[in-house]
Amino acid sequence: xxxxxHVPVLLSETxxxxxLRAMPAGRQAGNKxxxxxxxxxxxxxxxxxxxxxxxxxxxxxxxxxxxxKAKQRLKKFEKQVTYVHSNFxxxxxxxxxxxxxxxxxxxxxxxxxxPHVDKPERGFSFQKEGSLDxxxxxxxxxxxxxxxxxxxxxKLADLIYQYGEExxxxxxxxxxxxxxxxxxxxxxLQLADIIKAAxxxxxxxxxxxxxxxxxxxxVNRELEVLENALHQAINALAPKGRIVVISYHSxxxxxxxxxxxxxxRDCICPKELPLCQCxxxxxxxxLTKRPIIPTGIEVAQNPRSRSAKLRAAERL
Ligand SMILES: C[S@@+](CC[C@H](N)C(=O)[O-])C[C@H]1O[C@@H](n2cnc3c(N)ncnc32)[C@H](O)[C@@H]1O
Numbered sequence: 634x635x636x637x638x639h640v641p642v643l644l645s646e647t648x649x650x651x652x653l654r655a656m657p658a659g660r661q662a663g664n665k666x667x668x669x670x671x672x673x674x675x676x677x678x679x680x681x682x683x684x685x686x687x688x689x690x691x692x693x694x695x696x697x698x699x700x701x702k703a704k705q706r707l708k709k710f711e712k713q714v715t716y717v718h719s720n721f722x723x724x725x726x727x728x729x730x731x732x733x734x735x736x737x738x739x740x741x742x743x744x745x746x747x748p749h750v751d752k753p754e755r756g757f758s759f760q761k762e763g764s765l766d767x768x769x770x771x772x773x774x775x776x777x778x779x780x781x782x783x784x785x786x787x788k789l790a791d792l793i794y795q796y797g798e799e800x801x802x803x804x805x806x807x808x809x810x811x812x813x814x815x816x817x818x819x820x821x822l823q824l825a826d827i828i829k830a831a832x833x834x835x836x837x838x839x840x841x842x843x844x845x846x847x848x849x850x851x852v853n854r855e856l857e858v859l860e861n862a863l864h865q866a867i868n869a870l871a872p873k874g875r876i877v878v879i880s881y882h883s884x885x886x887x888x889x890x891x892x893x894x895x896x897x898r899d900c901i902c903p904k905e906l907p908l909c910q911c912x913x914x915x916x917x918x919x920l921t922k923r924p925i926i927p928t929g930i931e932v933a934q935n936p937r938s939r940s941a942k943l944r945a946a947e948r949l
Pocket of ligand 1: 673
């Protein structure tokens with residue numbers, strides 16, 4: 634199983650909160666589930682086992698390599714799965730076009746899969762030499778290399794600050810611009826060294842951690858895409874349907890928390906209005922007041938789970 638080296642995070646908590654069940658023999662329709670981030674199919678495999686033969690899964694991944702590997706893994710469930718090689722930003726469109734119907738459960742397990750980090754040529758890791766790529770979808774044009782070598786200093790500093798929450802963004806952006814006057818910056822270790830030298834190293838995280846996070850989020854439009862997709866997912870869910878989101882950094886988690894909260898409100902009128910004038914209807918019940926995090930045992934067995942935060946809600 635060396636090809637499936639991605640351990641699904643918070644698996645039993647996810648399955649419990651998705652509230653999946655198999656239908657008794659003779660009943661036609663089982664649970665309809667959408668896995669927005671198929672990856673190597675770890676969560677999907679467990680979901681398919683749980684929903685039984687009458688259940689259906691729609692599975693998205695924008696990374697073709699992962700999608701192919703997951704297909705191999707889930708071969709025995711072939712008839713139950715619809716694979717979608719697309720950004721989950723197209724969730725509503727795909728559900729409608731493929732006549733999937735209202736899902737009973739939707740899962741987002743965000744971010745990178747282990748092969749992204751382990752394969753230096755994808756450019757996500759600052760610890761391994763690779764080209765500055767960082768695209769999940771390798772058919773898209775924008776790469777981290779284009780950003781690093783063509784954006785002006787202010788734009789670079791702003792995006793490193795906004796998406797990496799990096800306080801030293803200006804110093805880092807200046808160092809990048811000075812370096813690229815001499816030669817273009819084309820690989821991950823070269824960029825990591827420039828950041829390290831500019832920040833004179835720091836205690837704790839590697840000094841390039843936040844800049845690499847910022848570039849990845851920016852190149853893949855991660856926050857914008859997630860925001861769009863969460864609205865679509867919540868509105869698409871069947872009554873009593875469940876949504877589970879596992880995120881890996883505070884910017885994502887904050888976004889999930891705020892969008893879930895928005896749909897638990899009865900009214901979205903500005904506070905100044907004396908009377909409610911909106912027709913807004915509450916759509917969600919929160920199942921997790923605080924995010925669920927992995928146990929110490931899970932983190933020890935799978936260190937990549939350490940930053941995971943899971944939030945779940947039920948459609949009213
Ligand atoms: C953390 S992995 C999922 C791992 C999976 N749950 C498993 O158990 O194998 C996240 C996956 O989502 C994909 N992904 C990230 N953002 C996406 C997006 N906006 N649209 C579609 N797929 C996306 C990545 O390519 C990656 O394969």
